[in-house]
Amino acid sequence: MAAPYTLRWGILATGWIAEVFTKDLLADPALRGVHDVRHEVVAAASSSSKDRAADFLAKVKAPSTAKAYGSYHELVADPDVDIIYVATPHSHHFQNAMLALEAGKHVLCEKALTVTAAQARKLIETARAKGLFFMEAVWTRYFPLSIQVRNLIKSGAIGTVYRTTADLSLGNDAGDGKVKFDDAHRMVNPALAGGALLDLGIYSLTWVFQTLYHLQPEGEKESPITIAAVTKYHTGADEATSIIVNFPRHKSQGIATTSLRVSTDPDGQNTAGPAIRIQGSEGEIQVMGPAYSPLQYRVIRRDSPGKVEVVDCPIPKDPITGWGQGMFWEADECARCLRDGRKESETLPWEESVVIMEVMEQALRQGGVEYPELITTDVYDPQSPLNTGKR
Amino acid sequence: MAAPYTLRWGILATGWIAEVFTKDLLADPALRGVHDVRHEVVAAASSSSKDRAADFLAKVKAPSTAKAYGSYHELVADPDVDIIYVATPHSHHFQNAMLALEAGKHVLCEKALTVTAAQARKLIETARAKGLFFMEAVWTRYFPLSIQVRNLIKSGAIGTVYRTTADLSLGNDAGDGKVKFDDAHRMVNPALAGGALLDLGIYSLTWVFQTLYHLQPEGEKESPITIAAVTKYHTGADEATSIIVNFPRHKSQGIATTSLRVSTDPDGQNTAGPAIRIQGSEGEIQVMGPAYSPLQYRVIRRDSPGKVEVVDCPIPKDPITGWGQGMFWEADECARCLRDGRKESETLPWEESVVIMEVMEQALRQGGVEYPELITTDVYDPQSPLNTGKR
Numbered sequence: 001m002a003a004p005y006t007l008r009w010g011i012l013a014t015g016w017i018a019e020v021f022t023k024d025l026l027a028d029p030a031l032r033g034v035h036d037v038r039h040e041v042v043a044a045a046s047s048s049s050k051d052r053a054a055d056f057l058a059k060v061k062a063p064s065t066a067k068a069y070g071s072y073h074e075l076v077a078d079p080d081v082d083i084i085y086v087a088t089p090h091s092h093h094f095q096n097a098m099l100a101l102e103a104g105k106h107v108l109c110e111k112a113l114t115v116t117a118a119q120a121r122k123l124i125e126t127a128r129a130k131g132l133f134f135m136e137a138v139w140t141r142y143f144p145l146s147i148q149v150r151n152l153i154k155s156g157a158i159g160t161v162y163r164t165t166a167d168l169s170l171g172n173d174a175g176d177g178k179v180k181f182d183d184a185h186r187m188v189n190p191a192l193a194g195g196a197l198l199d200l201g202i203y204s205l206t207w208v209f210q211t212l213y214h215l216q217p218e219g220e221k222e223s224p225i226t227i228a229a230v231t232k233y234h235t236g237a238d239e240a241t242s243i244i245v246n247f248p249r250h251k252s253q254g255i256a257t258t259s260l261r262v263s264t265d266p267d268g269q270n271t272a273g274p275a276i277r278i279q280g281s282e283g284e285i286q287v288m289g290p291a292y293s294p295l296q297y298r299v300i301r302r303d304s305p306g307k308v309e310v311v312d313c314p315i316p317k318d319p320i321t322g323w324g325q326g327m328f329w330e331a332d333e334c335a336r337c338l339r340d341g342r343k344e345s346e347t348l349p350w351e352e353s354v355v356i357m358e359v360m361e362q363a364l365r366q367g368g369v370e371y372p373e374l375i376t377t378d379v380y381d382p383q384s385p386l387n388t389g390k391r
Numbered sequence: 392m393a394a395p396y397t398l399r400w401g402i403l404a405t406g407w408i409a410e411v412f413t414k415d416l417l418a419d420p421a422l423r424g425v426h427d428v429r430h431e432v433v434a435a436a437s438s439s440s441k442d443r444a445a446d447f448l449a450k451v452k453a454p455s456t457a458k459a460y461g462s463y464h465e466l467v468a469d470p471d472v473d474i475i476y477v478a479t480p481h482s483h484h485f486q487n488a489m490l491a492l493e494a495g496k497h498v499l500c501e502k503a504l505t506v507t508a509a510q511a512r513k514l515i516e517t518a519r520a521k522g523l524f525f526m527e528a529v530w531t532r533y534f535p536l537s538i539q540v541r542n543l544i545k546s547g548a549i550g551t552v553y554r555t556t557a558d559l560s561l562g563n564d565a566g567d568g569k570v571k572f573d574d575a576h577r578m579v580n581p582a583l584a585g586g587a588l589l590d591l592g593i594y595s596l597t598w599v600f601q602t603l604y605h606l607q608p609e610g611e612k613e614s615p616i617t618i619a620a621v622t623k624y625h626t627g628a629d630e631a632t633s634i635i636v637n638f639p640r641h642k643s644q645g646i647a648t649t650s651l652r653v654s655t656d657p658d659g660q661n662t663a664g665p666a667i668r669i670q671g672s673e674g675e676i677q678v679m680g681p682a683y684s685p686l687q688y689r690v691i692r693r694d695s696p697g698k699v700e701v702v703d704c705p706i707p708k709d710p711i712t713g714w715g716q717g718m719f720w721e722a723d724e725c726a727r728c729l730r731d732g733r734k735e736s737e738t739l740p741w742e743e744s745v746v747i748m749e750v751m752e753q754a755l756r757q758g759g760v761e762y763p764e765l766i767t768t769d770v771y772d773p774q775s776p777l778n779t780g781k782r
Contacts (some may be wrong), residue, residue: 051720159564162622162631162652165556171693173550173672227618229637229644231553240553242635242644246620253620253633255646261553262670267696272675273664279653281564302562305658 004029004038004338007331010081010105011044012096013057017110018044018087021137022060024327032316032328037335039328043067045075047389060103070094072387076103080350083133083334086110088184088386091193091375094119097134101126104378106133108334112198115371117357118378124350126380127215133343135334136353138206140292142329145313146210149278149285149297153215157299159282161215165255166207166276168200168291169240171263179239179260187260193371194355195237197360200257203291205356207276208245208254214352221351224254226359230367233260243363264289274298293326330334395420395429396730398722401472401496402435403487405447405465408501409435409478412528413451414719417763423707423719430719433498434458436466438780440583463778465485467494468762474725475718479500479777480577482584482766485510486777488525492517497524506762508748511768515741517771524729525723527744529597531683536566536704537601540669540676540688544606548690550673552606556646557598557667559591559682560631562654567758570630570651578651579628582589584762586594586628588621588751592649594682596747598667599636612742613638614644617750621758624651634754655680665689684717 009025011018025039041062046052050070057066059169069075076084076099084100086093097109111137114120127134133305140146153161172180172187179188186192187199187362216222224245233239242258247253264275276287283301287294299309317324333345344350374386385391402409407770416430432453437443441461443610448457462464467475467490473489477484477500485507488500500663503509504527505511518525544552563571563578570579577583579591607613615636624630629692631650638644666680674692678685690700708715724736765777776782 158657159566160652162564163560163633163648163650165648169554169670171672173553175550175672225620227620227635227636229616229618231637231639231642231644239642240644242554242637242646244618244620244633244635246622246633248622249632251622251652253622253631255633255648257554257556257646259554259670261551261642261672262675263693264672266549266673266675266691266693267698269697270412271691271697271699272668272677277663279560279650279657281562281566281652282657284653284657286663300662302654302657306662307658308662370619 004036006038006040007338008040008042008080008082010042010075010078010084011087011357012084012100013087014044014052014077015087018056019060020325021085021327022062023323024325025063025331027318027324027328028385029332030285031318034332037297037332037339039331039335041066042080043069043075043078045069045072047072047258049241050176057362072099076100076105082106083108084337089192090198091115091191092386094123095379095381095384097123098126098380099382099387101130101132104130106338108135108137110137110358112202113353113357115193116378117354117361120354120357122378124354127343131343133334133338134350135345136348137330138348139327139330140206141210141347142333143294143313143326145294145297147333148311148313149287150210150215152285152299153211153226153278157283158278158285161211161278161280162252163279164208164211164276165265166204166291167257168203168263168275168289169259169264170200171258173261179233183235188233188235190371193375196258196260197238197241197363201241201256202360204256204258205243205359207291208256209352209356211253211278212247212254213355216250220250223355224359226362228363228366228368230363232367232369232379236369238364238367238369241363241367243359245359279295362383395427396726397429397431398726398729399431399432399433399471399473401466401469401475403466403475404478405435405437405443406478409447410451411716412476412478412718414714414718414762415474416722417451417453418709418715420711420723425723428723430722430726432457432468433471434460434466434469436463436550437461438463449708463490467496468493473497473729476498480583481589485514485769485779486772486775488514489517489771490773490778492521492523492525495521497729499526499528501528502736503593503751504744504748506584507747508752511745511748512535513769515745518734522734524725525741526725526736527739528721529739530721531594531597531603532738533724534685534704534717536685536688539702540678541601541606541705543676543690544602544669548674549576549669549671549676552602552669552671554592554670555593555599555602555644555667557682558648559594559653559666559680560648560650560653560656561591562657564652570624572628579624579626581627581762584766586634586760587649588629588754592632592647593751595647595649596634596750598678598682598749599647600743602669603638603643603645605748607641613640614746615750617753618651619754619757621754621760623758623760627760629755629758629760632754632758634750652730655695
């Protein structure tokens, strides 16, 4: 067996999602049955201080060789780094990912990819022009569960899929008209592109897209007609958004919902049932939530009344540390693409990321949600406060 | 105990729904615990022939005194009839209900009430001007189950309700691009105001409205913003419609869906779960389908993880014939309203029927569905073919 292909990562930002992802990067690929690729954490950067980056590397138990940087500029200049994982809030993604691409680095950029569709297009143009790999980090798409579900649909197991409903709602009502996030929190703060849709609704849309749009044959892809209802929070961000994406030519509709007040799973035990229903002419595939990290799906067939095929897809855990969140699968995809010279992933092509950003942008526009110029501009500025951390 | 109030019915049309309703009228009210009102079937009319009406009366086992008419005009002129049950396709409702009101009869009119909101308004104006009782026959609202669910919501059992999703989809895909209805069938025939929304989607909207709009306090009622996606069948009728009704001031959203191709209940055993999810800040009420005739609801509370309160609400059946469909409850409501001098039902006020018609009209307009002038006009014509049965 050939030696595994090694991908060397630089982690841009040191918050919660950076921590989860990096710990997954450091998990032994063999534990998930992966032997053809491996990951190295080469460096991490905080825009505020080198100490913070060092603390981060210590916390995730990165190798002692990993370098700590106090600026994103230093990180993207590191010649030992192959790919940058952009782990900032989505308000920052465009500027941070541009910084990395302009420095000649491949990029895995957290979702939501950007704040506007124009920003997403600009990033992709840049990646294409520079011959760099670029991918939106919608980790759920790379779950074996997602792959199985897509394959089931392709196999015709539930006939033709005409409708998918998907919800990710976390139940954070505070009971006093507010939700359980401080107004400055990224979930509700317009300055950070806050709101339910870009943070949570992207997962509902992921299920709508990977079961409808993604499976439309090449050459028959149909950009959806998007309509949306938005409930605005007092900060101006969306606290609840419901979107219908209509594909008239395919006679299919997707309904993606998200809310900060109600919950897909009110009792936290999935008692309420599936978060996702993929409805075909011959049956239905139900995916138990949460939509971002599903562990079980069920198949109900019209011709097998009362029978449910239940399939569990656990995330492999490290037997010693107990760690394993399922973000490693998207990292493996990055490694394989780079190994094979592919600039984009077939599982989430550039074009599809842009269409999804267009849907979200239209939804927010229909709902009258507006974000500030600093985070919506598609003019790259290496000295943007979003890149320097300075006000 | 006082003698029960007796309501004397005239049945306008002799099709399937007329049969079900009339057999329910003839069921012993005591079997459902009702002793204050009773129903008499006085007459029935077919627009095509007296024989057809006579056959109908024989089939439903109406009393031998019941009169058979070969025209709607004769029926509405019968002085023994208090109230007309309009059981024609919804294409005919406006003209038929006007015929009855103009003849001075109270009216229970099948759903969907009309084809346009203007028609609904005209009917209500006429009923008001003439001091007649008028009600849309959305029978599900009068189910004890519906009453219990509304009371549960009012009691705050699941906190503030912010979102309701409701689906009625019957799974009639034929596998060859068509659905299992002949193009002339009322389900898909634009000449009969065919399509999923007016026939099935009205029930999805019923759940959205009775759990959101209906429970908004008087004086705080908020007409929704309606957005809809429509998939058109080759006949021009809608084969699938998804509607979001947004109540921004109440921060609530309702999502009502219907489809002829996929099914709420693909295996016919409710294995797929609830048809309706009423989502509050503290929990969720789930109603098992079909949305028009639900027999069970479940309550999931945030503070009782893993516990589901399951409440069965069977429809009382005649122990001898086995009959009982649950349409008698709306008939009882008509009798009580008339007994008490009320012209409209508090459970489905005129104003609410109009708002729902406005929502459906907007949805179909957004989807580009058009119906012919004959069935959309709001000019009453006693000699309309819809009243005479003549072409």
